[in-house]
Every structure is written in structure tokens, then in C-alpha cells.
Amino acid sequence: MINWCIVSSDLIKKIGHDATNDYLYIDFGQRGEYEIYSHVSLYAFSHFRLAASIDEYYQQVIKISYSIMS
Numbered sequence: 001m002i003n004w005c006i007v008s009s010d011l012i013k014k015i016g017h018d019a020t021n022d023y024l025y026i027d028f029g030q031r032g033e034y035e036i037y038s039h040v041s042l043y044a045f046s047h048f049r050l051a052a053s054i055d056e057y058y059q060q061v062i063k064i065s066y067s068i069m070s
Contacts, residue, residue, distance in 0.1 A: 001018065001020070002016040002017065002018050002023075002025055003016060003017055003018075003019070004016040004025075004027075005049050007049070007054045008054065009054040009055050009058075010055060011028065011054075011055045011058065012026055012027065012028060012029075012054055012055065012058060013027045013028060013029030013030075014027045014029075015027070015045070015048060015049060015054075017040065017042060017045040019042050021038075022038065022039055022040055022041055022042075023036050023037065023038060023040065023069075024036070024037040024040035024044075024045055024048070024062070024066065026058070026062075035068055036068065036069045037062060037066040037067065037068055037069065038066065038067050038069055039066060039067065040062075040066055044066075047061075048061070048062060
């Protein structure tokens with residue numbers, strides 16, 4: 001099950017985490033699609049959710065540190 005959180009961001013509408021599979025979901029809203037990243041722990045998701053800037057954290061940590069699923 002995906003636990004979704006609406007975030008305050010210009011780029012991202014909401015983020016979600018599937019603890020069973022350690023997947024991170026990022027919903028960009030306007031595009032009607034989302035990205036899925038693998039091997040993202042609940043701990044890492046919590047850091048993302050609580051980041052001072054969701055957009056910066058996405059660019060500087062998520063995109064660099066985790067693999068996007070195709």
C-alpha cells in the first residue's frame with residue numbers, strides 16, 4: 001500500500017512510499033504521471049517529506065542517490 005503525503009512544492013504535488021517494497025513515488029500532478037524509485041527506506045522517505053525544500057532535496061538527493069524504475 002502506498003502512503004501518500006501532499007507536499008509544498010512548485011514541482012511536486014505529492015510523494016508516497018510503499019514500505020513493503022521500499023518504493024518512493026513522486027507525483028508531479030500536471031503531467032498525470034509519477035516516477036518510482038527503488039530501494040528507498042521509510043527513514044529516507046521521512047527525510048524527504050520533512051526537507052526544508054522538497055524541490056532541492058529531490059534534485060540534490062533523490063535523483064542522485066536512488067535508481068528510477070522504468
